[in-house]
Amino acid sequence: xxxxxxxxxxxxxxxxxxxxxxxxxxxxxxxxxxxxxxxxxxxxxxxxxxxxxxxxxxxxxxxxxxxxxxxxxxxxxxxxxxxxxxxxxxxxxxxxxxxxxxxxxxxxxxxxxx
Amino acid sequence: xxxxxxxxxxxxxxxxxxxxxxxxxxxxxxxxxxxxxxxxxxxxxxxxxxxxxxxxxxxxxxxxxxxxxxxxxxxxxxxxxxxxxxxxxxxxxxxxxxxxxxxxxxxxxxxxxxxx
Numbered sequence: 001x002x003x004x005x006x007x008x009x010x011x012x013x014x015x016x017x018x019x020x021x022x023x024x025x026x027x028x029x030x031x032x033x034x035x036x037x038x039x040x041x042x043x044x045x046x047x048x049x050x051x052x053x054x055x056x057x058x059x060x061x062x063x064x065x066x067x068x069x070x071x072x073x074x075x076x077x078x079x080x081x082x083x084x085x086x087x088x089x090x091x092x093x094x095x096x097x098x099x100x101x102x103x104x105x106x107x108x109x110x111x112x113x114x
Numbered sequence: 115x116x117x118x119x120x121x122x123x124x125x126x127x128x129x130x131x132x133x134x135x136x137x138x139x140x141x142x143x144x145x146x147x148x149x150x151x152x153x154x155x156x157x158x159x160x161x162x163x164x165x166x167x168x169x170x171x172x173x174x175x176x177x178x179x180x181x182x183x184x185x186x187x188x189x190x191x192x193x194x195x196x197x198x199x200x201x202x203x204x205x206x207x208x209x210x211x212x213x214x215x216x217x218x219x220x221x222x223x224x225x226x227x228x229x230x
Binding site for chain 2: 004009034041042043044045046049089101102104105106107109
């Protein structure tokens with residue numbers, strides 16, 4: 001069964017600190033993996049996208065890594081800011097059909113305290 | 115920020131009412147989607163469209179219906195709302211390409227629906 005599991009479910013850190021969010025998936029055959037940021041009451045916004053051949057991708061203070069062998073990804077946030085408080089969602093797509101379906105994790109709820 | 119809009123943002127209605135959630139995008143995207151999201155849970159695809167006059171049901175069974183008469187507009191309708199329909203509804207679109215759903219999707223702000 002194609003699944004995406006994220007950990008931790010929630011995380012509280014102090015402003016300025018770094019943190020790492022985890023994503024494990026069983027989606028096969030794999031096409032790509034995205035990290036989305038979803039602010040409370042808003043729609044998700046794409047942060048990074050990685051294909052099978054990419055093992056790291058950065059977007060400002062966000063750095064995503066991918067290990068396609070172990071089917072794991074991480075999102076590292078450097079020097080956190082209050083505006084980083086949001087849910088971070090890992091999304092994996094397959095290439096097993098013409099539809100290329102997306103599989104969503106439940107997200108990690110990050111809270112940054114001043 | 116993506117040019118995709120949803121109205122209303124919040125809606126509280128009584129059981130049995132007919133409602134339509136509006137979604138429109140100005141990016142010329144051919145593919146559009148509707149997702150349902152409960153707090154702390156993953157997004158579930160309930161409807162999608164490859165283009166005008168094309169609509170398909172998603173992975174999660176839903177009593178809602180959709181239509182795609184114009185490229186930019188993808189409304190979702192509930193004929194008779196029930197408390198079990200209380201949820202967040204997110205609309206998304208993605209750029210022209212092949213028929214795969216895996217293109218990057220741009221999301222609207224969502225409609226939070228509460229049925230009493």
